[in-house]
Amino acid sequence: MRRGARIVKLRQPGLDWGMTSPLDVLVVGAGPAGLMAxxxxxxxxxxxxxxxxxxxxxxxxxxxxRGGLNLTHSRPLPGFCDAYGAARAPLAPIIDAFPPAALIAWCEGLGQPVFTGSSGRVFPTAMKASPLLRAWLARLGGLGVTLLxxxxxxxxxxxxxxGGEVSLPSRAKVLALGGASWPRLGSxxxxxxxxxxxxxxxxxxxNCGFAIEWSEHLRGRFAGTPLKRIALSFNGRTERGEAMLTATGIEGGAVYALSGPLRDAIAAGGPVTAMLDLRPDIARDALAARLAERRGQSLSNHLRRAAGLPPVAIGLVQEALRGGADPGDLAGLVKALPLRLLAAAPIARAIxxxxxxxxxxVDEHLMLRAHPGMFVAGEMLDWEAPTGGFLLQACFATGRxxxxxxxDWLRRA
Incomplete structure (x- = not known):
């Protein structure tokens, strides 16, 4: 950071904070939205x-x-904005004005080339954030931006x-203070x-996990074990991906993709049941044919050999059978294993x-109507999106x- 934006630390109230001319705008929050603003x-x-x-x-x-820095997604416009659900209408013109192609060009302009994965997700070739952030802070420093x-x-x-409370006046403000996930990191x-x-x-x-009351046996043996190539369904929606059993429930990409409707349904009426497909790549009838003849094998061996299930999936089937599921329809259980979700994970542990x-x-320029000259960006606004690049894309676009x-407001003031 020595070559980047200048960091000024106040040591006592009222100390001159390094400005040689009146400040036009103070940005509050140094995440992607704030730095882009x-x-x-x-x-x-x-x-x-x-x-x-x-x-x-x-x-x-x-x-x-640390997970590769999924900057954006290659899904084309206008379908890109479908990922924002109820916030699609207000976010669409903002993202249209700074689409994935513009974010990619910005990243490459900082000397950080990108690549698109097989899932359509876009990552810096370096697969981490630190080189991009260093280059960005250097650019901000060259533009005269001060970090406090x-x-x-x-x-x-x-x-x-x-050193105590200080007053930092400015002609305008941009608030980019984030939501409330991972509070130890600032928001x-x-x-x-x-x-x-x-x-x-x-x-x-x-983009959070959910609590499930596992048995002591399942928790002790499989907590921390991934479930690969599965599908999760709830209320007419199905999401393929991966998940992971935890000591208290389940999390992972397929779960995160449905976290909004699951969370809202639990808030409205208490625990809900989602259906887990342990073999989404095979039709139920074909699976039933494979499972038709057990030939004296133990259930574990039968599910492993005939259905190709790993130990964690077999453990889930056995857990459901102990809970009263029909043992005469193994194929149905493998294709639609019920998961009773009790509660969403705490917001501090959400992505x-x-x-x-x-x-x-806010108006069309993201200025608070009740506070002229005060603008808002990033997760402070009422929107949510799945992982996959949609989160950072909206943060960068709303910051811009x-x-x-x-x-515009200062020029007209």
Whole structure:
């Protein structure tokens, strides 16, 4: 970071914080949305600083990079925005203005080439976030952006720092404080109480696991074991992928893809049942034919040899049989094994958040109607998306849109 954006640390209240001219815009939050807003505004000639409560920027972005940093998805427009469900209408014009191709070009412009995987997901060739972040901070530094570490927003112009509370006035603000997932990395949802009079849809876990009451036997033997090439169905939707049994339930890509409807159904009426297909690549009738003759084998051997099930899947079938499932329809059980989901995982353990500032509270430039000159970006807004690149794409795109909105507003002010 020595060659990147300049980090200024305040040591006491009222200390000059390094600005030689009045600040045009203060960005609050140094994640992808906030940094993209800062770059957009600084490139337009504005004097910009970014304040963040953590000691260093983009901590959640760096964590995402440990899994390869899935920047975006190659799904073409306009179908790309179908991934955002109820938020499709407000997000579509924002993403149309900064689509996946633009995000890819931006990444490559920072010297980080990308590739598209077989699933359509787009990753930096480096398969991590740190090289991209270093290059990005260097660009921001070249644009004159200042980063203010350990500055926790307290509403208005007030910030808590290790040396006490300070006031950081600016002509405009961009808030990019995230949702409430992974709070130890910076986004704890505390901003909700700092925006009185602004309607906020309650924050909820998204892309999360779910609690299941496993038997002691299943938990002790298979917690931490992956389920590969499965499909999960709920309420008419089926998602293929992988999952993992945990000591308290189940998580993983196929589960995350259905986490929104599962979460909402549980909130509305209590525990729900999802159906797990342990062999989605074979039709039920064909599987039934394979399982028709057991020939004196143990159930485990029969399921392993005839159905090709791994030990963890066999354990799930046996668990269902102990719970009262029909032993005369093994094929049906393998193709539709019921999972009783009790509750969504806590938001602190979710990959992302649902809920946020209602779209009715912002104009087309993402400015808060109740607070002229204050713009909002990223997961603070009321949207959610599946993993696969859709999360970061919307964060980058809304950050750019808020930055452009602030540029336009200041020019007209």
């Amino acid at each position: 800062a770059e957009t505004m600084a490139a337009a000639g504005l004097r910009v600083a970014v304040a963040d409560r953590m000691p260093s920027p983009a901590r959640k972005f760096l964590l995402a990079g 570490a350990r500055h926790a927003w307290r509403g208005g112009d007030r910030f808590a720092t290790p 704890d949802g505390g901003w909700v109480s700092l925006l009185p009079g602004v309607a906020v849809v309650p924050l909820a876990p998204s 992302s958040s649902a809920g946020g500032i209602a779209w009715s509270e 849109a808020a930055g452009l909105g602030a540029v």
